[in-house]
Amino acid sequence: GAVVSQHPSRVICKSGTSVKIECRSLDFQATTMFWYRQFPKKSLMLMATSNEGSKATYEQGVEKDKFLINHASLTLSTLTVTSAHPEDSSFYICSAGPPPAGGPYEQYFGPGTRLTVT
Amino acid sequence: KQEVTQIPAALSVPEGENLVLNCSFTDSAIYNLQWFRQDPGKGLTSLLLIQSSQREQTSGRLNASLDKSSGRSTLYIAASQPGDSATYLCAVTTSQLSFGAGTTVTVRA
Numbered sequence: 255g256a257v258v259s260q261h262p263s264r265v266i267c268k269s270g271t272s273v274k275i276e277c278r279s280l281d282f283q284a285t286t287m288f289w290y291r292q293f294p295k296k297s298l299m300l301m302a303t304s305n306e307g308s309k310a311t312y313e314q315g316v317e318k319d320k321f322l323i324n325h326a327s328l329t330l331s332t333l334t335v336t337s338a339h340p341e342d343s344s345f346y347i348c349s350a351g352p353p354p355a356g357g358p359y360e361q362y363f364g365p366g367t368r369l370t371v372t
Numbered sequence: 373k374q375e376v377t378q379i380p381a382a383l384s385v386p387e388g389e390n391l392v393l394n395c396s397f398t399d400s401a402i403y404n405l406q407w408f409r410q411d412p413g414k415g416l417t418s419l420l421l422i423q424s425s426q427r428e429q430t431s432g433r434l435n436a437s438l439d440k441s442s443g444r445s446t447l448y449i450a451a452s453q454p455g456d457s458a459t460y461l462c463a464v465t466t467s468q469l470s471f472g473a474g475t476t477v478t479v480r481a
Contacts, residue, residue, distance in 0.1 A: 260415075288469070297376070297461065297471040298416075347415055349469075360404070361469060365415035 256282050258350050260364035267338055267371055275333045275367045277348030283328035284350035288361065289321075292345040304331040338371045345369075374399045376464055378472035386480050391449040393475045395462035400443050407436050407447050408461040410474070416461065420447070452479045 257280040267273050285306045290298040302323050303311040310323035322334040335342050345368055349361040375398045404423050408416040420429045420436045428437045433450040459474040
C-alpha cells in the first residue's frame with residue numbers, strides 16, 4: 255500500500271520558536287495532503303488541506319499565520335508552527351491519497367509528530 | 373456538519389471475548405467509512421475500508437458492517453487478544469474525513 259512518512263516523529267522546542275514538520279508521500283504523488291491535530295483522548299481534527307502549487311485551505315478556527323503550510327512538490331508538504339506556545343503542544347498527523355478519477359479517496363496516514371513546547 | 377460518535381468510549385474485556393465497537397454518523401451521504409487502530413503515541417493504522425455501496429468488509433478476525441441509511445457501523449473483533457489493546461477510531465468521508473473520538477480497548481490476559 256501507499257506509504258506516507260513524517261519527520262520528525264518527536265520534537266521539543268522552547269516557547270517562541272518555530273518548528274517545521276515534513277510530510278512525504280513515498281511511492282505516489284499527492285496533489286492534496288491533509289494536516290490533522292489530535293489532543294489527548296480526543297478525535298483527530300482537520301486543520302487544513304494542503305494543495306500542491308497553491309495556498310492551503312484552513313478550517314474554521316485555525317490560524318493560518320500561525321500554522322504555515324507549504325506544498326511545494328507532489329510528494330512533500332510542510333507544516334510550520336510559528337512562535338510556538340505550550341498550548342500548541344499536540345500530536346500532528348498528515349495524510350495523503352492518490353486521487354481516483356472522481357470523488358474522495360482512501361487516505362494514508364503518516365506516523366504523526368509529537369510536538370512539545372516548553 | 374458531519375458528526376461521528378463512538379460508543380463506548382472505553383471497553384475492558386478478558387482475553388478470548390469478542391469485541392463489538394459502535395460508530396454512528398449524522399450525514400448518511402458518505403463515500404466510505406474507515407476503521408483505524410491507534411496505539412498510544414502512535415499514528416493511525418488503517419484496518420478496514422468500506423465503500424458506501426458495500427455492507428461489510430472482513431480481514432482476519434475483524435469484520436466491519438455498514439448501514440448507511442441508519443448512519444451506523446460496527447466493528448467486530450473475534451477472540452480478542454491482549455495485542456488488540458488500542459484505541460479504535462472510525463472515520464467517514466464526505467468532502468473530508470470526519471473522525472469519532474475513538475473507543476479505547478483493553479484486553480486482559
